Amino acid sequence: MNELYHLESIRKCYGERTVLAIDDLALAAGKLYTLTGANGSGKTTLLTLLAFLAPPSSGELRYGGKPVRWTNAALLSLRRQVTLLHQSPYLFxxxxxxxxxxxxxxxxxxxxxxxxxxxxxxxxxxxxxxxxxxxxxxxxxxxxxxxxxxxxxxxPKVLLLDEPLANVDRATCEHLEQVIVSLPGNGTTVIMTTHDPEQPHRLGGKQIRLVTGKLA
Amino acid sequence: MGFLSDTFSTALDLIASFDPDVVNAVSTSLGVALWSILFATLAGVPAGVVVGVTEFPGKRAVITLLNTLMALPTVVVGLAVYGIISRQGPLGELGLLFTPKAMVIGQTILAIPIVANYTLGTVKGADPRIVPTALTLGAGPLQSIRQLVQELRFGIMAAVIAGFGRVVAEVGVAMMLGGNIRGYTRTMTTAIAMETGKGEFALGLALGLILMGVALLVNLFLNILQQR
Amino acid sequence: MKSLRGAFLAIIALVVLCSAASAEERLKMSTTTSTQDSGLLRVLLPPFEKENNVKVDVIAVGTGQALKIGEAGDVDVVFVHARKLEDKFVANGFGVNRRDVMYNDFVIIGPKSDPAGIARAKTAAEALRMIAAKGATFISRGDKSGTHVKEKELWQAAGIQPKGSWYIEAGQGMGPVITMATERQAYTLADRGTYNAYKGTKTDLVINFQGEKGLFNAYGVIAVNPKKFPHVKYDLAMKFIDFVTGPAGQKIIAGYKAHGEPVFFIYKK
Structure with missing residues (x-):
């Protein structure tokens, strides 16, 4: 497998609370992943990490085989390969x-x-x-x-989608699902969170489940 | 009644006939205030944005200081600047005292905390998604802050206009640093103070009416901007 | 960014328009409020300004402050009326070439009813004693101006330290003090020039006491010493002094009238 991301002993804490605790997770290039889990299970936190927008509290994140250095210069070129679509996106x-x-x-x-x-x-x-x-x-x-x-x-090499279809009408939903499914064929890695229990099956791809910040 | 209505109609005559004293005071007021707000914007907007988006030790102290400076009495600024730019002061050689430049210096100092504070408030109240959105679309740290400023343009314009409202209506700095020189550093406010003292109510009232008109326009602008 | 930039450009354009001032020379003069409030400067300055293509920046304050501004080197010439202070100013090296310009006199003005009856007084000092004895409201300039200095001399001559609720220290120029005295129907010491300019339309106060030798009020003009302050425009200041003490300036001063009465008098040569 062509490994793109590798997470090792990743912890993300807000004060006393640990919201993400992933010991070992590898994500391959050119694949579609669906990320499921209840509210507050750490899905958005994980996507934010994968988008290089916020560093982990501890542990190592590797991208393309190299450890991510959280400095402005290094981040700029990494962020230009990856983009995150927020669940209620901000339009300028x-x-x-x-x-x-x-x-x-x-x-x-x-x-x-x-x-x-x-x-x-x-x-x-x-x-x-x-x-x-x-x-x-x-x-x-x-x-x-x-x-x-x-x-x-x-x-982008990686498209991170946070509940992209949660607040849209049926027609939009079907249209966007088609677009999403077509992406891995062009080499784009797609990682999307969803609430809809049917969606992972409809879209195919690999399913990752988070329960209170841990892989299930 | 006769006195008031006579004064009022004389005041309106002075405005309508573009009385040179009125025109001079209005243009000096606006010119000095515009220069001041230009400099205050160049200093205050970046200051407000930087304090708003960065975390650093002593940030709370800086914010408290900015808040305090907002209420800076104009005569204190006048006094301090007077001491610095008088011939006996450290910048005396520049010969700035009793010139419009001196008023611009004083009013800039008055306006900077206001512009910075309102900018800071706008930045703190900004949508938290703006900067991450810009970053994930490939903007660098500076570009993302530029985008933030662009998104907040109406709030920042409101900050600038609030600063303008403050300086155009102040009298302490203009009087102490400008010296109320007719046709040169006499502003609407210093002229009102002087003309009233001399019993020339009509001229004072004419300028007062114009000043209120300016204040009204400024607030109208602020209202429109705040609704966007 | 476009609209923000547009607003900026508009502001800059406006600012440049507003400050399109000419580059003519400026002469800074600190003077007493009475020369300005009496209206004299409005007729005296324009011919000089035109002839020399110069703008005279007038900072009208009390004589004391006018001299202080001169001592700091913040003006080029002073035009005041307190002979003792003027001589000190020159003696301490701040000014040179003091010249007499004009004179008038001080008068004690007050309500027409003259509650303290000072019209019967023989001297100014006696008039002040009567005001104090009656406790009639008296407004003092209280600003170290030439008029204030004169007033303090008169109180001293009267042997009285004025204080109490009847004695009001205004801290303002001659014009505002006359306005204040009018509102409060109080007595005050005024120079005749400013009073004449106010008489009738702006004040209903009348002259209750006048004509004593001790009320003489002389105006002098002094160039700020260029040896002490090399930046002052000494040549221009001297031109101004020559003008106001020369025939053209003297003619304007002698001819200036307020409400049909002369305000200042020139010395016979």
Whole structure:
């Protein structure tokens, strides 16, 4: 197996409370993982860790075979390979285009290529021609799709999804499920949390269950 | 009744006829306040953002200090700056006392804590998802803070306008550091103080009306921004 | 970022517009409030400013403070009225070339009813004694101005240390003090120039006592010593002094009238 992440003796504590305690977990590249567990079982904490947004309290996280160094310079290049889609995503106050182009702008991708990639990702999520809309005036389902497009446009190595389908209508849900399922075929590793007990079966892939911060 | 209504109509005449004393005081007031708020913005907004987004020892003390400085009496600022820029003071060679520049220095000092504090409040009340969202989309630490500022632009503009409201209405610094020189450092507020003392109520009232108009506009702006 | 940047540019543009001041030279003068409040400077300065393409920045405060500002080197010329203080200023090396400019006199003004009856007094000191004895309200400048200095001399001559609820130290200029005395229907010592400018429209107080030799009020102009403060615009200050003591300035001073009456008098050469 082509190992991407490796977690060893990872602990994440907030004060006295340990919210995540994973002794050994390996995640392979180009696979789909579903992460299940009750509220407060540590799913979001795990995703935040995998997105390199917050370091563990102790233990070692390896990515691509190398231990992650939590310094600004090292993190920037790591974060540019990975993106996390929050369960209630924050859209920047501006146009849909500006939102989706943000990550590309950070990577120095501009002009025609930027425009082309933004348009393609909007088509991917079923919102062609939405670029000029104001992000704050979208419906809930549309916002979720735009946030998905904002992540997809980066063509990340790893896509971390925190309950991406929890607050969307049926049509959006089915559409996005199709998009998600198609990603590992293109080499993208997808790790998503879900509440829906049926979803892991529908989507296939490997299931990881967390109970009070531990693997079950 | 006659006195008041006469004064009032004379005041309106002075405004309507663009009386040079009125026009001069208004433009000096606005010019000095705008320069001050420009400098205060350049210093206060970054200060507020930095204190808001970073953690460092003594942060609480810094916040308390900023809060205290917000209530800085204008005459104390006037006194301190006077001592520094008078010919006998450390910066005396620059010959700044009794010039508009002196007023800009004093009013900038008055405005910085206000701009910084309101900016800090806006940053503290910001959506906690903004910075992580920018980071996970590939922004560096500075770029993510830039994005934060961009998202908070209306709150920060409100901070700037609040600072402007404070300096345009203050009289202590303008009087002590500007010297109330006619056509040069005489502002709306110093002119009102002087004209009232001299019994020239109409001119004072005319300026007072304009000053209230400016304050009204400033607050209108603030209201609009706070609703966005 | 666009709208924020736009707002900034707009502010900068406005600021630049507002401060498009000309680059003419400026002469800083500290003076007593009476020269400004009497309206004299409004007619005296423009011809000088025009002739020399200069702006005279007038800082109108009490004589004491005007001299203090000069002692700090914050102005180029002082124009005041307290001979003893002026001589000290020159003797201590802060000023040079003191010249007499003009004179008028002090008057004691008060309510028309003259509650203390000072119109019957023979000297100013006696008038003050009567006010004190009656406990009639008296407003003092209380700001170390030339008028205040004169007032203290008069109290000393009267042998009285004024204090009590009838004696109010205002700490303000001549104009505000006349306004205050009018509101309180009180007595005060005023220079005739400022009083004349206020008489009728802004105050209903009348002159209750005048005409004593001790009430003489002389104005002098002094250049700040360039040896002590090399930055002062000495040449310009001297030009100003030459102007106000020369024929053109003297003519303006002698011709200036408030409510049809002369305010200041020039010395006969």
């Amino acid at each position: 106050n501006g146009s849909v285009f500006a939102n989706i182009a943000f990550g590309l702008k950070m990577r120095g991708i501009r002009g025609e290529e930027r425009r082309r990639r933004v348009e393609r990702s909007l088509e991917q999520v079923g919102l062609p021609g939405f670029g000029h809309r104001r992000a704050r005036e979208l419906s809930g389902g549309e916002s979720q799709r735009v946030a998905m497009a904002r992540a997809l446009v980066l063509e």
